[in-house]
Amino acid sequence: MLTLAILAVFTPLIGFVLPMLLLQRQPRAAQAFAVLCSAVSFVAVLALYLQGHGATDKLKAVFLISGGFQVEFGFLLDGFSRLMGLIVALITLCIQVYSLGYMAHDPARTRYFSMLGFFAWSMLSFVFAINLLQVFIFWELVGLASFFLIGFWFEKPAAAAAAKKAMIMTRVGDIGFYIGMALLLREVATFDIPTILDPASGLIAAIAPGRLTLITLLIFIGIMGKSAQFPLHTWLPSAMEGPTPVSALLHSATMVAAGVFLFIRLYPLMAASHATMTLVLVIATFTMILSSTIAMVERDIKRVLAYSSISQLSFMLMGLAAGGLFAGFFHLTTHAFFKALLFLCAGAYIHHYSTNDMAAIGQGGGRKLRGVTLGLIVGGCALAGLPPLSGFFSKEMVMGALHHDGRMLYLAGGLLGAFLTAYYTLRMIFLVTRPATTQTAHGHDAHHGVPGVMLGPILVLTAITVVLGFFGTSLGHGLQQEVEHPEIVMMMLAVGLALTGVLVAWLDFGRARAARVGFIAAFPPLRTLFENAWYVDQFYAQVVTRLVMLTARVCELFETRGMDGSTDGLAEGVAAVGGRTARLQVGWLQVYLSSTVAVVALFLIYLGLR
Amino acid sequence: MTLHSFLLLSAVLFSMGIFTLLERRNLIAMLIGVELMLNGASLNFIAFNHFTAPVPAIGQIIVLFIIGLAAAEISIAISIILALYWRRQTSNVEELTDLKG
Numbered sequence: 001m002l003t004l005a006i007l008a009v010f011t012p013l014i015g016f017v018l019p020m021l022l023l024q025r026q027p028r029a030a031q032a033f034a035v036l037c038s039a040v041s042f043v044a045v046l047a048l049y050l051q052g053h054g055a056t057d058k059l060k061a062v063f064l065i066s067g068g069f070q071v072e073f074g075f076l077l078d079g080f081s082r083l084m085g086l087i088v089a090l091i092t093l094c095i096q097v098y099s100l101g102y103m104a105h106d107p108a109r110t111r112y113f114s115m116l117g118f119f120a121w122s123m124l125s126f127v128f129a130i131n132l133l134q135v136f137i138f139w140e141l142v143g144l145a146s147f148f149l150i151g152f153w154f155e156k157p158a159a160a161a162a163a164k165k166a167m168i169m170t171r172v173g174d175i176g177f178y179i180g181m182a183l184l185l186r187e188v189a190t191f192d193i194p195t196i197l198d199p200a201s202g203l204i205a206a207i208a209p210g211r212l213t214l215i216t217l218l219i220f221i222g223i224m225g226k227s228a229q230f231p232l233h234t235w236l237p238s239a240m241e242g243p244t245p246v247s248a249l250l251h252s253a254t255m256v257a258a259g260v261f262l263f264i265r266l267y268p269l270m271a272a273s274h275a276t277m278t279l280v281l282v283i284a285t286f287t288m289i290l291s292s293t294i295a296m297v298e299r300d301i302k303r304v305l306a307y308s309s310i311s312q313l314s315f316m317l318m319g320l321a322a323g324g325l326f327a328g329f330f331h332l333t334t335h336a337f338f339k340a341l342l343f344l345c346a347g348a349y350i351h352h353y354s355t356n357d358m359a360a361i362g363q364g365g366g367r368k369l370r371g372v373t374l375g376l377i378v379g380g381c382a383l384a385g386l387p388p389l390s391g392f393f394s395k396e397m398v399m400g401a402l403h404h405d406g407r408m409l410y411l412a413g414g415l416l417g418a419f420l421t422a423y424y425t426l427r428m429i430f431l432v433t434r435p436a437t438t439q440t441a442h443g444h445d446a447h448h449g450v451p452g453v454m455l456g457p458i459l460v461l462t463a464i465t466v467v468l469g470f471f472g473t474s475l476g477h478g479l480q481q482e483v484e485h486p487e488i489v490m491m492m493l494a495v496g497l498a499l500t501g502v503l504v505a506w507l508d509f510g511r512a513r514a515a516r517v518g519f520i521a522a523f524p525p526l527r528t529l530f531e532n533a534w535y536v537d538q539f540y541a542q543v544v545t546r547l548v549m550l551t552a553r554v555c556e557l558f559e560t561r562g563m564d565g566s567t568d569g570l571a572e573g574v575a576a577v578g579g580r581t582a583r584l585q586v587g588w589l590q591v592y593l594s595s596t597v598a599v600v601a602l603f604l605i606y607l608g609l610r
Numbered sequence: 611m612t613l614h615s616f617l618l619l620s621a622v623l624f625s626m627g628i629f630t631l632l633e634r635r636n637l638i639a640m641l642i643g644v645e646l647m648l649n650g651a652s653l654n655f656i657a658f659n660h661f662t663a664p665v666p667a668i669g670q671i672i673v674l675f676i677i678g679l680a681a682a683e684i685s686i687a688i689s690i691i692l693a694l695y696w697r698r699q700t701s702n703v704e705e706l707t708d709l710k711g
Contacts, residue, residue, distance in 0.1 A: 585710060586710055587706075588703065588704060588710075590632050
């Protein structure tokens, strides 16, 4: 068990270190080695999953000791982490194989595959972490991997800026997480997760409600940063500057899901505070609608998918905050697969047509790439929640949880989100597959098709997306979670809304003589609002950046004029005094003698007066 | 002829010596001032020896020392001044400011 866990987690680390150090000049060997490490890791995780049988294994060892306080790091292998680990390892393997094709001509491939290994190590360590400090460390490392991968093409200023933005924004969230962790430590005196969450230990129940709300809110701020919720969401669309496989792996399926997974991992703690759960619900609902509306008017295929990821993460959080632990987790699972699938299809289009613009891809003859288009349609319909794909099952569970919770406002928000999701997804599909006009594809790519290494993972993920939904109930029971199915009325309502979205998208984009501007064009102020992403980025640029620069300027003035100025002034003062005093050294003997005589005379007077 | 008059005389001689030392620009004149100071101090010793401590005659011995040392010191000082004069062609102390800092 321990061997498997170590193999699963540390093989990607070897896949990072070895190529980076030794294989910089042999990119083919490097990428083969990286894929091999991914494969080994996947097999190990699969073995862990299959041997699990619902048991929870805790393997830990002392990592550091400070006075009387011990921190033990290790592996927490329960149903959730085994399944999550499986998702991470499988999707990583798919992405590694896909990247063999996508990055085939990139001169810096070694660094790319190594960083993917670094990411996989950090993510798997995060998933299996047993100690909250360990969780935090790997949470940060995952963010670092994201920085390196978003800024992979660092010569492009936009990519470097996007990497910086992602790092800084998630860091802001991480401060909240860190403070929350520290406050929690003060209350429960341990970082060990099973101990904290164990109801028998009564640790959570012993925390005062006000403090509990504060702690959970701060941890949620960390989740907001990592899982791109309003207002810390703008880094995710910018992160699309990175290579598309990176977007598929990090920014749809795994890294951004780390926030949601943290929520799941700490669920008893988070659920204990009703106020926080409500706030999460509010923020998640708002973010879902915000990002869906922006996706509705985006032209870049990757940004549509990025905003879609934000909106689906919100949906997961809505389910969790409404009390549906398994619902949120299952949606995380299905979303990981169909979103990765969608990104890989987008990457195939981008690779083939050298453009991110959906209309341009469509006009280049998007649907000629048959396998890719199939994947796009399957993934898109899953995202829209159309039966019998996996997305339908998981969305239904979340809707059921929202309905069960009873607060209709959030359920209405979820349903609106479902409609918008179906709309923008089918808009994307129609723009790509049913363009207004088709030009003949230009250049050498016209007949060369999609490489097998790229098509393979797409087909694998397509297959998973189709069948995963039917395993929902069995997965849930495997995790000893109650699986609630919503009422038939709710199901019909949700599916109906999705189909309405499909219909409106068809009318707007799919028909032969469609206008291809979307119904939102009828509301120009709204359309402007959505096209500018609700002006959040502009707000940050104007207000926040200025505030930060102002503070930086104050600090700089304090440093140069204040600290340096005072020290320099002191030095100059001393030098000036020295200069004045040096004038006494005139070299003229009688001046020296006069001063001597004067001093002696004064001394004699003093003695005489005493 | 009390002790006080001798002490007063020696004080006058001493201060005249200091004045000469500080005021005159010629190095030889400064030496004259130094001689005056030494004589003033010697007179002081002798006066105390005569009026307050005649036995043993320590004061007289000190004065003899002073006279001998003054002679030796003057010879050294003159040779230094001569050497300085040969090099710098001046015996004006205002111009001898090489140690100015």
